[in-house]
Amino acid sequence: MLDDIKALKEKIAQVNIADEKDLEAFRLEFLSRNGKIPAMFSRMGEVPNEDKAEVGRAMNEVKNFARETFETHKERLERKEEVILKATDDLSLPPAPCPTGSYHPLTQTLEEMKDIFYRLGFSIADGPEVEDDFHNFTALNFPPNHPARDEQDTFFIRKSDDPDIDDLVLRTHTSPVQIRLMQEKKPPIRTIMPGRVYRNEAVSPKSYFLFHQVEALYIDTDVSVAELKETLISFARLMFGSDVKYRLRPGYFPFTEPSLEMDIWWETNGEGRWLEILGSGMVDPNVLKAVDIDPEEYTGFAWGMGVERIALLRHQIDDIRIFYDNDIRFLKQFH
Structure with missing residues (x-):
């Protein structure tokens, strides 16, 4: 079981997420209700009692790793989209008002x-x-x-x-x-x-x-x-x-x-x-x-x-x- 958890973590680390489509595919494969991480937790019944604590820690570590990977790529793509929007602004439009202060x-x-x-x-x-x-x-x-x-x-x-x-x-x-x-x-x-x-x-x-x-x-x-x-x-x-x-x-x-x-x-x-x-x-x-x-x-x-x-x-x-x-x-x- 621990070998399967290790292999799943390595697979998550190797995922290439280039756009929103890849990000959604990652979520479906690993984090959705029918994804690989919930399926891994469903196998806890197969683990001997003396190994449950160790296996449970390993499973939680993989789950957290998958969530952090998802959030990191999500933030990166959002920042990238914002930069693209700024780069395509119409420079011929008048600027937003910028009121200035003055001496009392x-x-x-x-x-x-x-x-x-x-x-x-x-x-x-x-x-x-x-x-x-x-x-x-x-x-x-x-x-x-x-x-x-x-x-x-x-x-x-x-x-x-x-x-x-x-x-x-x-x-x-x-x-x-x-x-x-x-x-x-x-x-x-x-x-x-x-x-x-x-x-x-x-x-x-x-x-x-x-x-x-x-x-x-x-x-x-x-x-x-x-x-x-x-x-x-x-x-x-x-x-x-x-x-x-x-x-x-x-x-x-x-x-x-x-x-x-x-x-x-x-x-x-x-x-x-x-x-x-x-x-x-x-x-x-x-x-x-x-x-x-x-x-x-x-x-x-x-x-x-x-x-x-x-x-x-x-x-x-x-x-x-x-x-x-x-x-x-x-x-x-x-x-």
């Missing part, structure tokens, strides 16, 4: 802003989004009791009453990059700092708990407010057109003195109003002292502007939240 409108706006500042002579710097208290507040002249240091305004990663343990926060502005840059590099410095920032604010059509800023820093000898104003006006005209309607007004920030804010006239749905796009000013001498730059020798200006606000104005959008909804109907308009 915030990314598009940020890239435009970077290009403008490149033209104005600024380089680019980057820094971490998780900051310590010194870089995010102390070095920027925030007093210890300033509201920005409270949890209702700032997302804290670590907050401790131990003076030897520095608080960690999600940065509330990209100004900490200015501090790091001034610690690493001596003036002159003329750099922008684009990046994502976080504030613990209520979500509304005009505010969100995360947004993007582009801050700038220019430190050199004899830097004046007039240079600051001219730089801001140049940016507004390059970003919004030479006929843009803008205004500069006094402001207050802990890290600049004097300080200015810039507004752009914003019209949507037939109505218009002033919308603040940035805060700016001359770098406070205390900030320069915190990074060991002599305020008697160097002066400078800085500003921070929101990318979302610029995008709202550029595209006449009235709700900042739509930038984060991932609504494909909205995003497709910026393809």
Whole structure:
């Protein structure tokens, strides 16, 4: 019996299957109800009891071998048929649609802003989004009791009453990059700092708990407010057109003195109003002292502007939240 099983296995191994017809013939000869493998199992009654275990294992091995052979050739023929179909495709037919993606409108706006500042002579710097208290507040002249240091305004990663343990926060502005840059590099410095920032604010059509800023820093000898104003006006005209309607007004920030804010006239749905796009000013001498730059020798200006606000104005959008909804109907308009 074992010799018959061995001979059957050798015959299976020698079968040549070239097409679907050969595959079906193989199935009928070996695997069908009347095939040779079921017939072999029907002879188990002839096997002595002491040999049944060994013969049964041999029979199962041949049966599995036949099934694997069948499945292997079946898959091979299916792949071959697929290749043939592809090879005979009509190349004169138009291709299937292949939609392409595009930059998010915030990314598009940020890239435009970077290009403008490149033209104005600024380089680019980057820094971490998780900051310590010194870089995010102390070095920027925030007093210890300033509201920005409270949890209702700032997302804290670590907050401790131990003076030897520095608080960690999600940065509330990209100004900490200015501090790091001034610690690493001596003036002159003329750099922008684009990046994502976080504030613990209520979500509304005009505010969100995360947004993007582009801050700038220019430190050199004899830097004046007039240079600051001219730089801001140049940016507004390059970003919004030479006929843009803008205004500069006094402001207050802990890290600049004097300080200015810039507004752009914003019209949507037939109505218009002033919308603040940035805060700016001359770098406070205390900030320069915190990074060991002599305020008697160097002066400078800085500003921070929101990318979302610029995008709202550029595209006449009235709700900042739509930038984060991932609504494909909205995003497709910026393809």
